[in-house]
């Protein structure tokens with residue numbers, strides 16, 4: 001285990017914000033964590049677990065000890081009649097693992113293609129796209145407790161998945177609360193890919209692709225290619241234009257609130273949810289407030305998708321946060337809705 005000093009983080013956050021880790025340790029396996037915990041000074045430090053950096057806004061140098069997750073490995077754990085179970089190291093690139101499962105003839109993750117970040121970040125954020133959420137394909141994960149060095153396994157129930165939410169995004173509060181933010185490092189994640197494979201095609205963008213191409217029974221590979229094409233057309237490539245995907249969650253309101261808003265804004269994009277609430281498209285709300293293409297300093301709102309904030313070159317985390325707050329204020333003033341950011345401000 002090597003403790004690196006003053007490590008530039010620009011290449012390790014998808015916003016491409018310039019910042020440093022005062023101290024950084026690369027974690028290739030559980031032994032690296034155990035060695036670190038054996039050092040009383042390092043063990044006592046506050047820790048920040050860094051995966052692909054695709055869901056963070058860095059507002060300055062990181063003073064906590066940065067644990068850069070580089071646990072690799074992919075394997076098919078079980079290829080049974082009702083499901084295949086595959087496992088990947090937390091440091092593996094998410095999109096590469098999706099491609100690898102398809103190459104193994106094990107479909108199920110294709111709707112989640114091209115999502116930036118690492119395997120370890122996928123359950124933290126309960127990533128989701130085009131009608132599939134990680135929790136729909138999740139089997140279990142192994143993590144290491146950053147206080148005791150003990151390895152533990154969590155099933156889906158223990159991960160407490162919600163919309164872009166899990167136990168890993170919550171601090172421990174009351175005794176008994178299993179908030180694991182900053183307390184655990186995910187080592188490996190296992191996915192359950194049900195058999196027989198069923199395509200998930202309910203999302204409007206995929207229905208459009210079916211109509212355009214005349215393909216009514218696409219293969220998993222075809223869906224993978226469609227998803228890549230849709231994402232490529234709508235979302236900026238973070239390697240070219242720094243961003244963290246959707247910056248805000250899509251808010252939910254009660255049916256009464258929704259009718260009230262529809263009376264004033266008949267075109268509002270909204271989707272009824274199975275639990276009776278109504279989900280509103282945050283991108284539409286921001287767009288309606290005229291934010292598309294606007295900037296604060298070098299941070300801006302993407303021209304093709306108002307839900308995505310971008311780094312136009314040299315943006316600071318402070319500029320991103322200022323822009324985000326201004327958007328929240330204008331959406332609140334016009335619609336009475338508070339938008340909640342997806343990324344973690346560090």
Ligand code: EPU
Nearest residue numbers: 129130131245246248249250269281283284287305306307
């Ligand atoms: N819209 C506008 N103007 C905009 C942006 C969107 O009017 O500037 C409208 C669109 O026309 C559409 C609706 O808003 O009717 C929803 O837009 P879209 O289909 O692009 O999806 P989204 O709600 O913006 C969500 C996820 C994405 C995910 C896509 C596809 C959230 C916060 N975002 O975006 O996830 O890829 O659906 O499933 O749930 C991410 O979380 O980082 C992310 C990219």
